[in-house]
Amino acid sequence: MSAAAALLPAGLVAPTYGTDSLAAVLPGAAGALGVDLTTATGLTSRDCAAALGLPAVERVVVVLCDGLGHLNLAERAGHAPFLRGLLPGTRTLTTTFPSTTAAAVSTFGTGTAPGCSGMLGYTQRNPATGGLANMVSWTEQPDPYRPVPGAGALPVPAHELQREPTVFERLTAAGVAVTSVGPARFAGSGMTLAALRGGAYVAAESLEDRVDGVVRALRPGGPALVYLYWGDVDKTGHHHGWQSWQWGDELEAFDREVARLVRSVPPGTLVLVTADHGQVEVDRAARLDVAATPALAEGVALVGGEPRALHLYVDGPDGVDGTHGADGTQRAAGADGRAAAVAERWRDVLGDGAVVALREEATAAGWFGPVTDHVLPWVGDVLVAPRERLTVVDSRTQTPASLELAGVHGSFTPHEMTVPLVAAVAGKG
Structure with missing residues (x-):
């Protein structure tokens, strides 16, 4: 039993930050592209690629679907015919504690852990000011118990709190073309600079436009990694719960576009689909x-x-x-x-x-x-x-x-802590 598990009652899932975790995904993608790197927590790209069963390729697409936990997907798989067909070969990974976006995405982006990235939850106290810092919006409320409209910018530059090099930075330095595709408001944001800095950023709002942006980014020759983020599955779960019909509809839309993505990218492209955390519904x-x-x-x-x-x-x-x-x-x-x-x-x-x-x-x-x-x-x-x-x-x-909120996450339950890693090679199977 790990030290983390020793503190937890039976039935809860402890984070590991090893090759069986979300931290291994981008180092594994680097290994698939033939780039050698070692993260601050000792993960090597070769070991991660081998542990995750990733083939050697010249192009990789990594899709992160916010809030799509492994158990959430498996239990609502009737709404995801494409991903359901890949479930038998899907690996189950553990995410971070807390099982929430800021901590998980920074771990994903650096291949390390929240204790290295400094991004420890949705909000955390800035010890220098006493303000309540929001690690998603990168803002700070100076007097938390006397709220005022509009929090100010967090007075800590992203690179000062999150000091680890990102996998994107390392890939770019190794000659790999790296492109992130996401909403315009995320370009240059504090969280993007902290967790996912490196490479080019392409703004696209709808999921359809983001898939098209991925396909365009892969057309030039040479090794390439393209990252696509989608947040509406998590957003819908927050507002309606992951067992709602609205969540099922959102999962259907995501599944449909992932299927189109795999059909549209160049043959031989490795497409990885994962998530930062899952969800439970509140009582x-x-x-x-x-x-x-x-x-x-x-x-x-x-x-x-x-x-x-x-x-x-x-x-x-x-x-x-x-x-x-x-x-x-x-x-x-x-x-x-x-x-x-x-x-x-x-x-x-x-x-x-x-x-x-x-x-x-x-x-x-x-x-x-x-x-x-x-x-x-x-x-x-x-x-x-x-x-x-x-x-x-x-x-x-x-x-x-x-x-x-109807749907929440952050704790150690299997629904919150386990995430899928779906792998497909375009043009095969």
């Missing part, structure tokens, strides 16, 4: 609000993360006694004791409904993979991962719309 009767639960609010200076993976911070950026430096090298006097007390109160309230761990326990167990010194202060003093369909929100910092 509104089991939802808890920190703002309305004194035992949960006591001793907590700030709640980060998301309803299925919370970072609880017991001190402000300088500590209650002013001894905690912004670099995190010195914690405020008594911080460990306060964190332990918060963890105990949360365990008392949540019982078997969540896994509650101190920062030291979670990092020692490898939940975030290796954690670098500059990333450690961003990690919550206490980490909380709800089980089953429980969610924990904080109405002081979350928008009314976010409080009403």
Whole structure:
């Protein structure tokens, strides 16, 4: 049993960050293209390609469908005839903790882990300012409990927080033509620069236009990798739940375009389809609000993360006694004791409904993979991962719309943690 699994009750899935994980996909694609690289966590492109069963090719397309968990796909496969036909050969990979886009896509893009990339969830505290940083929009709310309209830009450049070279950068340096195809608003965004910098960016809004953009990018000769992102499966799940008819319709549309993509790219092109995480549907009767639960609010200076993976911070950026430096090298006097007390109160309230761990326990167990010194202060003093369909929100910092989401993710359940890796070679089979 791994250290990460040792902290988790039976039935939950621990992240691994090895060749059986989402971190291996882009290094594996590099290996398929004949490019040798080794990531900061020790993954090599050759080992990843071999472990994932990827053939040697000159062109690779990698499609990341946000929110398309392996179990979500398998249980709704009637809406995906093309992908269903490939399910018998599909590999199941584990994603990150938390099982959410910022952490997973940065791990995917660098071939490392959240503890290296510094992208630890939907929101996290900036230790230098105390603001609640949103790692998807790359914005920061300076005073989280007195929200003001319009958060300001996160005052941390993408390359300063996420310091690992991306696989795209390494491929470009090796002479591989790299192209990302996605919405115009993602071009040059903080998250794109952090997790997926390198190569060219082609803006395309509809899925059909993105598939056409991939095909155009592959026409020139020479080795090439093209990346396509699609977010509407996840978005639909958030609003309607992954078991809804709306989610089924969105999966059908995605499946149809993936099939067209495989038919349209040059013969011999390797097409990989994966996801950043899956989803579960909320149980509104089991939802808890920190703002309305004194035992949960006591001793907590700030709640980060998301309803299925919370970072609880017991001190402000300088500590209650002013001894905690912004670099995190010195914690405020008594911080460990306060964190332990918060963890105990949360365990008392949540019982078997969540896994509650101190920062030291979670990092020692490898939940975030290796954690670098500059990333450690961003990690919550206490980490909380709800089980089953429980969610924990904080109405002081979350928008009314976010409080009403039907589908969520972030925790350790199989539906959230397992993602597919579908592989097809154009012109074969």
